[in-house]
Amino acid sequence: MKVKLTDAPEGLQGQGFFATSLSKAVGLARSHSIWPLPFATSCCGIEFMATMAATYDLARFGSERLSFSPRQADLLMVMGTIAKKMGPVLKQVYIQMAEPKWVIAVGACASSGGIFDTYSVLQGIDKVIPVDVYVPGCPPPPEAILDGIIKIQELIKNEPLRRRESEEYKSLLASYGIE
Amino acid sequence: MKNEISNALIESLLKEQFGETIRGVEESYGMLDVIVKRDAITDIVKWLKEHPLLKFNFLTDLCGVNFPENKNEELAVVYHLHSFENNVRMRLHVFFPVTDPVVKTISEIFSSANWMERETYDFYGIQFKGHPDLRRILNVEDMDYFPMLKQYPLEDATRTDKEDKYFGR
Numbered sequence: 001m002k003v004k005l006t007d008a009p010e011g012l013q014g015q016g017f018f019a020t021s022l023s024k025a026v027g028l029a030r031s032h033s034i035w036p037l038p039f040a041t042s043c044c045g046i047e048f049m050a051t052m053a054a055t056y057d058l059a060r061f062g063s064e065r066l067s068f069s070p071r072q073a074d075l076l077m078v079m080g081t082i083a084k085k086m087g088p089v090l091k092q093v094y095i096q097m098a099e100p101k102w103v104i105a106v107g108a109c110a111s112s113g114g115i116f117d118t119y120s121v122l123q124g125i126d127k128v129i130p131v132d133v134y135v136p137g138c139p140p141p142p143e144a145i146l147d148g149i150i151k152i153q154e155l156i157k158n159e160p161l162r163r164r165e166s167e168e169y170k171s172l173l174a175s176y177g178i179e
Numbered sequence: 180m181k182n183e184i185s186n187a188l189i190e191s192l193l194k195e196q197f198g199e200t201i202r203g204v205e206e207s208y209g210m211l212d213v214i215v216k217r218d219a220i221t222d223i224v225k226w227l228k229e230h231p232l233l234k235f236n237f238l239t240d241l242c243g244v245n246f247p248e249n250k251n252e253e254l255a256v257v258y259h260l261h262s263f264e265n266n267v268r269m270r271l272h273v274f275f276p277v278t279d280p281v282v283k284t285i286s287e288i289f290s291s292a293n294w295m296e297r298e299t300y301d302f303y304g305i306q307f308k309g310h311p312d313l314r315r316i317l318n319v320e321d322m323d324y325f326p327m328l329k330q331y332p333l334e335d336a337t338r339t340d341k342e343d344k345y346f347g348r
Contacts, residue, residue, distance in 0.1 A: 113335065118334070123335050
């Protein structure tokens with residue numbers, strides 16, 4: 001069986017050369033070497049365990065190396081209910097991550113508070129940090145988590161190299177009180 | 180086998196010692212429930228703990244209750260006591276108005292009451308007079324209300340993804 005690794009980005013090809021833009025080459029490399037930081041607090045974290053295990057195997061997408069230090073992580077995966085008291089902790093973890101960084105909210109609780117519409121639960125992690133991809137479900141099956149990761153990969157592939165220096169990005173962070 | 184401590188015995192001993200401060204006595208599922216005046220709670224708990232026969236030496240639980248329809252007695256604190264030696268449990272109630280939510284601490288009698296009283300303060304705003312460190316314990320420090328009081332809605336005010344029309348409102 002022939003294994004297809006990935007499609008080459010758009011570019012000019014001729015005999016003995018291939019030319020593309022730097023951001024496309026960097027995006028391609030980044031998107032297939034994401035180091036996720038699992039921030040798992042409840043049942044969505046159990047689904048994530050299945051996502052990492054043999055049957056679904058997130059390693060197929062270049063993310064076999066989980067990072068338990070935010071300093072080395074590229075992708076913050078928030079999986080589970082975040083209590084209001086944990087909000088500042090989550091924000092601190094996000095701030096500690098180095099740019100470029102992405103965030104995925106897995107499941108109803110991380111996305112919106114889920115069934116926990118109550119005084120003690122944060123009504124979605126986007127109240128404290130910016131989110132790139134939301135995965136619906138309660139809990140979402142491993143396929144849905146994989147789909148979310150693939151969406152993140154698409155975002156990474158198509159991200160302009162200077163996006164993180166842009167005014168829009170800075171004002172987005174500023175709206176969360178992060179400089 | 181030792182003599183059993185009956186609810187009737189506890190009741191008569193309490194009434195003999197404290198008289199008018201015992202406002203009422205009830206029994207549910209075999210458990211004695213004594214409603215007492217607010218100011219006497221520390222004396223009664225201390226007396227029950229140190230009584231040579233009763234020996235209620237363990238505070239199982241301490242919590243608040245809110246009855247908004249109960250005028251001038253909107254708030255209650257419930258004390259669950261357990262006598263290990265006699266294998267007997269009992270309950271104490273104090274009622275007081277929501278406008279004056281103050282009750283004496285029992286943290287000097289039972290050290291375990293310290294956190295329980297903090298929790299009761301956290302959720303009901305009940306002030307425990309004489310408590311060494313009365314501040315929130317479970318909720319975020321900057322919370323500006325007491326969530327278990329029934330005048331506050333169950334749902335969180337910061338929720339943005341729920342539209343009333345989908346819930347028949």
